[in-house]
Amino acid sequence: MTAEKNLQALLAGMHPIQRDGEYVYALWPHGRLLAAGIEAAVREAEGLTVVLPRAEADRQGLTYDFVGAWITLEIHSALEAVGLTAAVSRALTEARISCNVLAGFHHDHLLVPVADAPRAMEVLAELSAHNRQAPRPELLLRSETPEDRDAIIALAADAFAMSPATGLPAKGEPVEAKVLRALFGAKEYLPRFSLVAVLEGEIVGHVISSRGWVGDHELLGLGPIGVTPRLQRQGIGSALVNETIARANAAGESGIALLGSPDYYSRFGFVPAASLGVQAPEADWGDHFQLLPLALWPGGVRGMFRYAEPFTLL
Ligand SMILES: CC(C)(COP(=O)(O)OP(=O)(O)OC[C@H]1O[C@@H](n2cnc3c(N)ncnc32)[C@H](O)[C@@H]1OP(=O)(O)O)[C@@H](O)C(=O)NCCC(=O)NCCS
Known part of the structure; x- marks a missing residue:
């Protein structure tokens, strides 16, 4: 770190x-x-x-x-x-x-x-x-380019050096870095939903959302998201989530699913997915599996969420 x-x-x-x-x-x-x-x-x-x-x-x-x-x-x-x-x-x-x-x-x-x-x-x-x-350098949010990928993987390795799932140090390369590498080459990769946060030329945050489904209904699956450890809790993660939501609405997406802490994601409007009839891929995720219904959320969507293929690595 x-x-x-x-x-x-x-x-x-x-x-x-x-x-x-x-x-x-x-x-x-x-x-x-x-x-x-x-x-x-x-x-x-x-x-x-x-x-x-x-x-x-x-x-x-x-x-x-x-x-x-x-x-x-x-x-x-x-x-x-x-x-x-x-x-x-x-x-x-x-x-x-x-x-x-x-x-x-x-x-x-x-x-x-x-x-x-x-x-x-x-x-x-x-x-x-x-x-x-106090005045801070401006944070730039933009879509990722292929040249950014090494820096993104390094950032993920740093941000997930302690596993948020277990609270223990990751053994070897964190699985989130492996998932990212696989997502970049996956058919479910969506270029406009892989975003970097840049501060004074350095990539200090990254979030990716990829195609996921409930039955044949398309949703976004958000994650992994990571911020450089020394700059966490300064709003960078929130800026990335808010930009994802704005882009998702603009692109006519209907909802965003993720696995994460309800304490953090409820501030953006995420609710337990089960309350909307969407089940987690793993039953024991409970309320940590969350969904943000967007303006075009159709209702009536019921069933288990299916992540992009690379998430089977998790
Ligand atoms: C989670 C993460 C992306 C948030 O980004 P960030 O820039 O640190 O967060 P922000 O500054 O936007 O928001 C900070 C707020 O979120 C809260 N927060 C951050 N991570 C949290 C977590 N895992 N659980 C609960 N709350 C969390 C902070 O307590 C803070 O709350 P406050 O505003 O009430 O004080 C970042 O901390 C990170 O990379 N963590 C390590 C990797 C990780 O856990 N990724 C997410 C897996 S779902």
């Missing part, structure tokens, strides 16, 4: 999340085996400092003063990125909130006094929103 270095993008997409529970700093007794609950440790000449859940510190009989809430900035920041923690600390200092920063390999973590945690989350959200509003 590519790590972000641009400060504005880091702040815009930092996405702070507060972990459950309370955490403390304590000195670990010399010679005692390390306990499983330790979340971070720093070795110094004077001894070993550990950060661990308060309950675990109590269980271990450790003494502590600082009781903190743990906030993770979920963006994948490059270790050599300059300015993120400085900007965050400055905003919290201005709000008179003290803050200890821990840098992990993937993310930065903040420990703030428990009582200040709600305000700290507000301050971070404001800082992030402010950077989202």
Whole structure:
């Protein structure tokens, strides 16, 4: 996964999340085996400092003063990125909130006094929103060309490095990249529905919809869709879905089916496909199999959705 270095993008997409529970700093007794609950440790000449859940510190009989809430900035920041923690600390200092920063390999973590945690989350959200509003390079949406395909496959490999289906790292090339490669050569490929999002000349997002059917009624099957990990949650995926919907209406398509999170796709008007009489190819997809009926949706379409042939790879 590519790590972000641009400060504005880091702040815009930092996405702070507060972990459950309370955490403390304590000195670990010399010679005692390390306990499983330790979340971070720093070795110094004077001894070993550990950060661990308060309950675990109590269980271990450790003494502590600082009781903190743990906030993770979920963006994948490059270790050599300059300015993120400085900007965050400055905003919290201005709000008179003290803050200890821990840098992990993937993310930065903040420990703030428990009582200040709600305000700290507000301050971070404001800082992030402010950077989202700052002028950004223009996002271009256009149809894919054959020259884009290597970049699209690389983007899919990056976006699906963690499988959204299992939450685990993909083994080898993600299956979504394989499906894409097969779709480009499939009879169900529809050129105007393979869209790229381009930012300053770089392909940062891609969505494809291919021909699918319920019986002999033609629909679109949307997916895979992927956005470069460092630029996720900044509206690029939404722009791609909205452009697909606009093109589908303009082309006289009647509906778009997809497999995905209802939390995400309901904002575009997708509903569980079963509520419209359309069944998922796999029964256990449940409400994750969704359908957007477009202006020309005829009603009365009943049956199981059939994806383009390359989806049999999934
Ligand atoms: C899913 C994906 C395409 C969305 O694109 P994006 O540019 O990150 O999303 P947007 O900025 O347009 O929208 C962000 C919103 O969608 C939500 N969202 C993003 N992915 C989500 C998911 N998998 N489930 C639920 N909500 C999701 C975010 O929480 C955010 O919500 P908010 O606006 O209420 O804060 C992108 O995150 C991605 O490539 N993910 C990895 C690959 C993947 O899972 N593809 C989709 C498989 S169906």
